[in-house]
Amino acid sequence: MSASFKAGFVSIVGKPNVGKSSLMNKLMGENLSIITAKAQTTRHRIMGILNSEEFQIVYSDTPGILEPKYSLHDAMMSFVKVSLEDADAILLVVALDDVYEPELFERFQKLKTPILLLLNKTDLAKGSQVADKVKYWKENLNNLHDVVPVSAKTGENVNVLLPKLLELIPVHPPFFPQDEFTDRTERFFASEIIREKIFMNYEQEIPYSTEVAITSFKEAEDIIRISAVIYVERDSQKGIIIGKGGSSLKKVGTDARKDMESFFAKKIFLETHVKVADNWRKEKFKLKQFGYLE
Ligand SMILES: Nc1nc2c(ncn2[C@@H]2O[C@H](COP(=O)(O)OP(=O)(O)OP(=O)(O)O)[C@@H](O)[C@H]2O)c(=O)[nH]1
Ligand SMILES: [Mg+2]
Numbered sequence: 001m002s003a004s005f006k007a008g009f010v011s012i013v014g015k016p017n018v019g020k021s022s023l024m025n026k027l028m029g030e031n032l033s034i035i036t037a038k039a040q041t042t043r044h045r046i047m048g049i050l051n052s053e054e055f056q057i058v059y060s061d062t063p064g065i066l067e068p069k070y071s072l073h074d075a076m077m078s079f080v081k082v083s084l085e086d087a088d089a090i091l092l093v094v095a096l097d098d099v100y101e102p103e104l105f106e107r108f109q110k111l112k113t114p115i116l117l118l119l120n121k122t123d124l125a126k127g128s129q130v131a132d133k134v135k136y137w138k139e140n141l142n143n144l145h146d147v148v149p150v151s152a153k154t155g156e157n158v159n160v161l162l163p164k165l166l167e168l169i170p171v172h173p174p175f176f177p178q179d180e181f182t183d184r185t186e187r188f189f190a191s192e193i194i195r196e197k198i199f200m201n202y203e204q205e206i207p208y209s210t211e212v213a214i215t216s217f218k219e220a221e222d223i224i225r226i227s228a229v230i231y232v233e234r235d236s237q238k239g240i241i242i243g244k245g246g247s248s249l250k251k252v253g254t255d256a257r258k259d260m261e262s263f264f265a266k267k268i269f270l271e272t273h274v275k276v277a278d279n280w281r282k283e284k285f286k287l288k289q290f291g292y293l294e
Contacts, residue, residue, distance in 0.1 A: 001173065007056040008088035008169035013080055015104065016040050016064025018095040019120040022152035024048050024061040027161065031263065032182055032189075033061045034196035038207060040064060041199055043072070043292070045079040047183040049176050055166060056174040060086075065104060072281040075292040089114050089145075089168040091161070093152075096121045096133060100140040114145035114168050116161070123151040187214040190226050190260060194272070197255040198230070198241075201248065206240055209233040211280060211290050223267045226260070231277040231290075241274050249274065 012020045021033035021042050028048040034041055040063065048059040060083040063076035084090065092108060092115050108115055117137050122130050130149045137147050146164060150157045176183070191212040199207040209232050216227040230249075232238055242249045253272050260268045280286040287293045 002054065004171055005054060005056075005173060006166060006169045007058075007172040007174045009058045009060065009083075009086045009175075010089045010091060010165055010169075011060045011062060011083040011087040012091045012093060013062050013065065013084065014093035015095075015098065016066060018064070018093045018098065019152040020064070020093050021061050023091070023093060023118065023120065023150070023158070024059055026152055026155050026158045027059055028181070030181065032184075034192045034199075036196055036199040036207075038199050040066070040076075040208065041196070043076055044188075045083050049181050049183075051174075051178045051181070055169065056176065056178065057162075057165060057169065058175060070282045071284060071287055072292060075287055084111070084113070087113050088170065089116065089165055091116050091118055093118045093120050094137065096124055096129065100137075105141060108141065109143055111143070115141075115143065116164060117141065117144050117147045118161075119147060119149040120152050122149045122156065123154050186264070187217050189263060190214050190217065191228065193259045193263065194228055194230065194252065194256045196259070197252045201252055201255070202240065206232075206237060209237055209281070210241070211277065213290065219266075223269055224260075224264055225269045225271075227271045228273070230272055230274045231280060232274065233277065233279055233281065235276055238274050238276060 012024055014020055016039035021035045024033050025031050028050060032048045033046055042061060042063045046061045050057040050059065062080045062083050065080055066073060068074045068077055090113050094117065096119065119133050134147045134149060138144060148160060191214050194212045198210050211231045213229045214226060215229055218225045230241060232241055249272060253270055257268050257270045277286055284293060
């Protein structure tokens, strides 16, 4: 390892739905984080470790910053807070149409960590909108290290971020083994892929009331056999998840299996069950069981 090897932590933060997970996946060149059109998709801090001969950057995708309404939200916001404490650089993501909201952005004015504000979704911009918004954010947040317009969806301009980040990351030995690309387990990714399909296939409260637990993950030479339990908050939601003659659950299972086969590069056998965990989002004990609390 060279004496100038750099290693550090970069936190991706911002409001729900602005494109944090899309950006993380583009920076990693890998679909680590699930992405859906609905807000509050990401519930954990997920590390993506980018390794090279010269550096190791540990990106953290985080849940969207919101005003907590129940214990699950408290846990999500504590993941954001911890990731900001560790960071050598912060990627603060805003969407093109976002405006400065004091209650959300004031906390960033107090930070000493360099902040790159990413103006995302520039593929949707018209006329001078990008230039106007770059100016707007520089005026409203006076401690920004830089403002960079990007499109996390198309990848446009995302490549300018790496050199900028390397300037901010210290000379340091790697924090993780250099063949690792995440802090998360295969079981976690399996459960996230199922959760993504639930976010995509159901409306209103259903996605938010759902949690997925992997009860068995058995890898053989040519196949991985996975059993999952989909938890809902109330008995009435069970029927919605299952659907007429089991059709909705079957669709979720098929969609998830296809993505898992591409993620794990192996044939997948997936079995799903639906259970009720009363009010799990509000109960500390259940949040602990689901891995949201220590
Ligand atoms: N047009 C456009 N859409 C984008 C872009 N980046 C993200 N999106 C879309 O915005 C939605 C939210 O994207 P995510 O990456 O899940 O956003 P997030 O900030 O991680 O959301 P949470 O996890 O809920 O906080 C999805 O429908 C994305 O496809 C972009 O650059 N352009
Ligand atoms: Mg996300």
